[in-house]
Amino acid sequence: MKLATLKDGTRDGRLIVVKRDSSAYALATSVALTLQNALDDWQRAEPQLRAVAEQLEAGTVQSRPLDVNQLLAPLPRAYEWVDGSAFLNHVILVRKARNAEPPPTLKTDPLVYQGGSGEFLAPTADIPLADEAWGLDFESEVCAILGDTPQGTKAAEAGQHIRLVMLCNDVSLRNLIPDELAKGFGFFQSKPATAFSPFAVTPDELGAAWKEGRLHLRVRSTLNGQLVGDTDAGEMHFSFPELIQHISKTRGFTAGTILGSGTVSNEDRSRGISCLAERRMIETIDEGKPKTPFMKPGDTIQIEALDASGHSLFGRISQKVVKR
Structure with a gap:
């Protein structure tokens, strides 16, 4: 459905x-x-x-x-927007980008943050940017919409609380992140409104592409008309049920909570990128410094996931950056 x-x-x-x-x-x-x-x-x-x-x-x-x-976003606003970082390759690369080491619990304890959920962008809405120096980046992700989820939900039981699956563009302002995190209190200004795919689908609609709490499809990111990422979303280290177990340790979540996978990322570089921060880090590793700029007014980004027949299951996020 x-x-x-x-x-x-x-x-x-x-x-x-x-x-x-x-x-x-x-x-x-x-x-x-x-x-x-x-x-x-x-x-x-x-x-x-x-x-x-x-x-x-x-x-x-x-x-x-x-x-x-x-269309608006499937949920134009939500009670909570909780975003994980379940693709470890992304964690490692972006930490390197700001000269930070991955946490010692990288493989055992998921990273999550809570973003703003009072207003989401429609799938075709412009991305407003007031200052290019902020370093606007796209992030292509998979998301689950939860039903009522009790405190203490275990991963083995968590799948029953996943109502719908969709994609998102978790917009980031990369150049604001280091100073915010240095305060020791997390993201805020560096995370503007997120955009979501046109459609949210029930897990059964995904067939064999939904197994073990993961979406086993390629997530395609097209920047300014060029395919820059064809990444495998099935390579999530932490599944959605495992993320649910983590976030519900100390409190429950109400129906309509959105849970993100974090940027889809693969060690295999031939699959490309789901955010510019990764490309810039790879350039730094290979060439000593980044050369790819962040997004600017006039740039466009499209994000979608195709099934075996080439059908865009969640529809296409298609956005343009505009000067605010």
């Missing part, structure tokens, strides 16, 4: 069910007005939404052509 949120002039939009080929949609407001409403009452809403999806595929419900430009 594939869900999305249609712009309607309100902050939270209207919930729609999207056809598998992404060509059309049906309103789901008879089941739940918004995706958050559906998540809050998932036991009731989920089978009814599946019924709408079946009718949409069969052509027995009123449908309309889909225009991705009319």
Whole structure:
């Protein structure tokens, strides 16, 4: 099942069910007005939404052509946005970029931070940039939307709390990060609004591509029309259930919490990058200094994941940097 949120002039939009080929949609407001409403009452809403999806595929419900430009993020705002860093190659490279060593618990204790969730960018929304010196970077990631998740949830049980899967562009301002982290209190100004893919899909919709709590697909990043990354998302060191076990150690999470994988990253350099910080670090290792600039107004980034038939399962994040 594939869900999305249609712009309607309100902050939270209207919930729609999207056809598998992404060509059309049906309103789901008879089941739940918004995706958050559906998540809050998932036991009731989920089978009814599946019924709408079946009718949409069969052509027995009123449908309309889909225009991705009319969509908000699947959750235009959320109770919590928790981002991990489950791809260890990324952790190692970006730590090197700021002359920091990886933590000694790198392979046993996931890194996470809590980002702003009051306003997310639509999949085709511009990325505003007030100052090029801040070092704007894209980060291509996989995300899970959780249902109510109790404190103390173990990895073996955590999969049942994953309601939907989607992609994101976790925008970063790289040149602001070192000074913020030096204060010992974490990210804040260096993490502006995140953008999400047009569609959020149930794990069963992914078939064999969803196993062991990981998305086994390539995540493609296209910068200014050039494919710069075709990275394997299945190489997550920590699975989503393992991340859930980590974050729920001391508190529970409400339905609508979004959990990110961190930047998709592979040791195999031939697969490219999912953020510019990695390319710059590789240049530093190979050539002594970085030469690739961060993003500037006019630059574009597209992020998507294709299935075996070339279909864009989550739709495409397609954004342009604009001067604010």
